[in-house]
Amino acid sequence: MAREIEVVSNKQVIFKNYVTGFPKESDMNVTTSEVELTVPEDCRNGVLVKNLYLSCDPYMRSRMRNIPSDDPNFSPFLTGSPVKSLGVCKVVDSAHSEFKKGDLIWGLTNWEEYTLIKSPEGFFKIQHTDVPLTYYTGILGMPGMTAYFGFYDICSPKKGERVYISAASGAVGQLVGQFAKLSGCYVVGSAGSKEKVELLKNKFGFDEAFNYKEEPDFDSALKRYFPEGIDIYFENVGGKMLDAVLLNMRVNGRIAACGMISQYNLENPEGVHNLMTIVYKRILIKGFVVVDYFNQYSKFLDFMLPKIKEGTITYVEDIAEGLENAPAALVGLFSGRNVGKQVVAVAHDGGIRK
Amino acid sequence: MAREIEVVSNKQVIFKNYVTGFPKESDMNVTTSEVELTVPEDCRNGVLVKNLYLSCDPYMRSRMRNIPSDDPNFSPFLTGSPVKSLGVCKVVDSAHSEFKKGDLIWGLTNWEEYTLIKSPEGFFKIQHTDVPLTYYTGILGMPGMTAYFGFYDICSPKKGERVYISAASGAVGQLVGQFAKLSGCYVVGSAGSKEKVELLKNKFGFDEAFNYKEEPDFDSALKRYFPEGIDIYFENVGGKMLDAVLLNMRVNGRIAACGMISQYNLENPEGVHNLMTIVYKRILIKGFVVVDYFNQYSKFLDFMLPKIKEGTITYVEDIAEGLENAPAALVGLFSGRNVGKQVVAVAHDGGIRK
Numbered sequence: 001m002a003r004e005i006e007v008v009s010n011k012q013v014i015f016k017n018y019v020t021g022f023p024k025e026s027d028m029n030v031t032t033s034e035v036e037l038t039v040p041e042d043c044r045n046g047v048l049v050k051n052l053y054l055s056c057d058p059y060m061r062s063r064m065r066n067i068p069s070d071d072p073n074f075s076p077f078l079t080g081s082p083v084k085s086l087g088v089c090k091v092v093d094s095a096h097s098e099f100k101k102g103d104l105i106w107g108l109t110n111w112e113e114y115t116l117i118k119s120p121e122g123f124f125k126i127q128h129t130d131v132p133l134t135y136y137t138g139i140l141g142m143p144g145m146t147a148y149f150g151f152y153d154i155c156s157p158k159k160g161e162r163v164y165i166s167a168a169s170g171a172v173g174q175l176v177g178q179f180a181k182l183s184g185c186y187v188v189g190s191a192g193s194k195e196k197v198e199l200l201k202n203k204f205g206f207d208e209a210f211n212y213k214e215e216p217d218f219d220s221a222l223k224r225y226f227p228e229g230i231d232i233y234f235e236n237v238g239g240k241m242l243d244a245v246l247l248n249m250r251v252n253g254r255i256a257a258c259g260m261i262s263q264y265n266l267e268n269p270e271g272v273h274n275l276m277t278i279v280y281k282r283i284l285i286k287g288f289v290v291v292d293y294f295n296q297y298s299k300f301l302d303f304m305l306p307k308i309k310e311g312t313i314t315y316v317e318d319i320a321e322g323l324e325n326a327p328a329a330l331v332g333l334f335s336g337r338n339v340g341k342q343v344v345a346v347a348h349d350g351g352i353r354k
Numbered sequence: 355m356a357r358e359i360e361v362v363s364n365k366q367v368i369f370k371n372y373v374t375g376f377p378k379e380s381d382m383n384v385t386t387s388e389v390e391l392t393v394p395e396d397c398r399n400g401v402l403v404k405n406l407y408l409s410c411d412p413y414m415r416s417r418m419r420n421i422p423s424d425d426p427n428f429s430p431f432l433t434g435s436p437v438k439s440l441g442v443c444k445v446v447d448s449a450h451s452e453f454k455k456g457d458l459i460w461g462l463t464n465w466e467e468y469t470l471i472k473s474p475e476g477f478f479k480i481q482h483t484d485v486p487l488t489y490y491t492g493i494l495g496m497p498g499m500t501a502y503f504g505f506y507d508i509c510s511p512k513k514g515e516r517v518y519i520s521a522a523s524g525a526v527g528q529l530v531g532q533f534a535k536l537s538g539c540y541v542v543g544s545a546g547s548k549e550k551v552e553l554l555k556n557k558f559g560f561d562e563a564f565n566y567k568e569e570p571d572f573d574s575a576l577k578r579y580f581p582e583g584i585d586i587y588f589e590n591v592g593g594k595m596l597d598a599v600l601l602n603m604r605v606n607g608r609i610a611a612c613g614m615i616s617q618y619n620l621e622n623p624e625g626v627h628n629l630m631t632i633v634y635k636r637i638l639i640k641g642f643v644v645v646d647y648f649n650q651y652s653k654f655l656d657f658m659l660p661k662i663k664e665g666t667i668t669y670v671e672d673i674a675e676g677l678e679n680a681p682a683a684l685v686g687l688f689s690g691r692n693v694g695k696q697v698v699a700v701a702h703d704g705g706i707r708k
Contacts, residue, residue: 271625
């Protein structure tokens with residue numbers, strides 16, 4: 001007896017063209033196609049998922065250039081195909097022995113309502129559903145691991161050390177600041193609006209915070225907040241800010257190079273001039289990409305879940321409703337429109353459309 | 355009975371003025387004063403030394419600026435006082451219990467024939483004199499330790515890795531290259547003349563070497579010698595070279611930031627643009643200053659002395675004769691006039707003038 005295959009409409013966000021300068025909403029198209037809600041017979045290990053929550057992350061800008069990369073995490077999007085990002089999904093149909101219908105999972109998916117994942121091995125199963133599911137795009141997902149491993153593994157914080165975080169109210173920064181406070185550090189963050197600065201001080205417990213857009217001279221600003229210098233810098237922005245930070249690092253300071261969002265939309269990145277300080281201040285700079293830590297996810301969850309449930313760590317999200325608002329949400333990252341972790345809600349129910 | 359105090363003439367190299375741009379011989383004065391060959395009564399722990407060999411090192415440029423430093427290794431020279439550097443000395447008179455007349459020692463001394471060292475605690479006693487004494491300014495002194503700890507401690511070399519060394523025929527670079535060969539690495543060095551390139555390949559056993567002055571495009575040059583990229587970069591020059599190296603590093607590459615000689619004479623250091631590669635290639639950059647390793651000197655000697663005696667490691671020095679040639683020798687470092695470690699011989703005999 002032939003299987004009855006249900007076909008439904010599938011709204012998609014299509015990547016239109018490679019991008020120069022700041023990405024625009026018009027670099028993406030929202031269209032509708034159709035999808036079968038069944039894993040095809042020839043897709044032996046596939047799963048068909050309903051996408052619930054999609055993640056907007058700054059690193060996605062690097063995939064909007066047509067620059068080949070050996071690293072699949074940074075390889076270019078395909079024009080005419082959906083944008084890709086991490087997301088929280090519900091399994092609708094499965095041909096894979098480790099996933100079954102109804103499972104909640106997170107991993108790399110497409111910007112559309114339903115996606116056929118041909119090799120779901122990289123996905124994590126969501127075991128804990130007594131927290132918001134959106135958290136698996138943020139505090140319990142890639143940004144959370146970025147903050148956790150970047151701060152504890154690379155920065156080796158010690159009590160009393162002075163920590164500076166740029167892009168501090170973002171998906172990663174807000175967590176690094178809270179971790180640093182848990183470690184007994186003095187913590188200062190910068191962000192791009194008064195509202196975000198208030199959030200840093202009042203919601204996340206940073207000791208100080210400033211609006212970098214109101215500081216004509218980053219060096220002076222840092223000297224004001226760090227008269228004795230910076231031990232740890234969690235680098236999210238690069239360029240002029242990094243240059244100023246280098247002038248203010250303490251001997252044996254550590255810089256976790258997580259991202260450099262100020263540079264992503266420049267065809268010619270800014271020059272950084274103060275690298276000589278690396279030598280005489282014995283500075284460590286270490287770049288990292290969080291996928292290298294994905295095999296330690298359960299260690300991370302053991303740390304993070306109790307802190308969320310006890311209220312020791314808090315998390316602010318900025319949720320855009322509907323795939324049609326996804327392009328604006330992604331583009332908004334680069335002008336700092338989002339307050340907190342930017343998420344796109346595709347479907348809230350998590351149920352299977354029927 | 356009153357002590358008879360011998361007074362002798364004391365040739366000196368006096369630091370005349372702080373320097374902008376490239377240092378010139380005329381920034382120093384060679385003069386002659388007088389000195390008592392006895393530690394004064396009120397100098398309870400002093401030693402009076404005869405300076406035999408003085409070291410010319412690129413870091414000395416940083417002491418020719420009037421920029422205060424918390425770090426005594428980088429504090430400005432005093433105008434009107436002798437230039438200071440590491441040197442090999444013979445004790446002429448001692449009021450210190452740990453040093454006695456006739457001891458050979460090395461440490462921070464003045465550019466003059468005789469120096470009263472008020473606090474000789476930082477000096478190392480020379481126990482092994484079956485090697486050239488000049489070696490204690492180089493392969494057995496600060497540059498040797500710089501190469502050893504910088505390479506083994508910071509670069510963590512593994513067999514088969516690809517190592518690039520800039521300023522490779524210098525006091526440090528020539529040793530790093532030989533260490534890298536001992537570790538089973540593929541080693542390429544750059545230097546500033548045909549003669550130096552020959553030395554790298556024929557004397558020090560580098561796999562390849564090139565004259566950076568003949569390369570209009572460092573990126574292309576590096577791609578030619580490292581088609582698969584660089585695992586380890588031993589950074590001695592900074593600026594444009596560092597920028598090109600960053601484009602050619604492999605994932606998980608390491609950069610030991612030892613110095614940036616191309617930048618020392620610039621009032622405005624060059625901008626380095628390719629720092630984004632630090633993130634996605636997970637690069638480690640670590641600055642270091644060798645004085646932090648001075649407490650491990652005996653470990654270093656245990657490694658190095660047998661290698662010198664067996665001929666496993668070789669060392670090329672460029673010895674200027676006489677204090678009157680010291681200014682030219684120091685200035686020559688910054689145009690690359692020296693071939694190998696630049697030393698100034700003040701007195702060869704090591705004896706006490708009488």
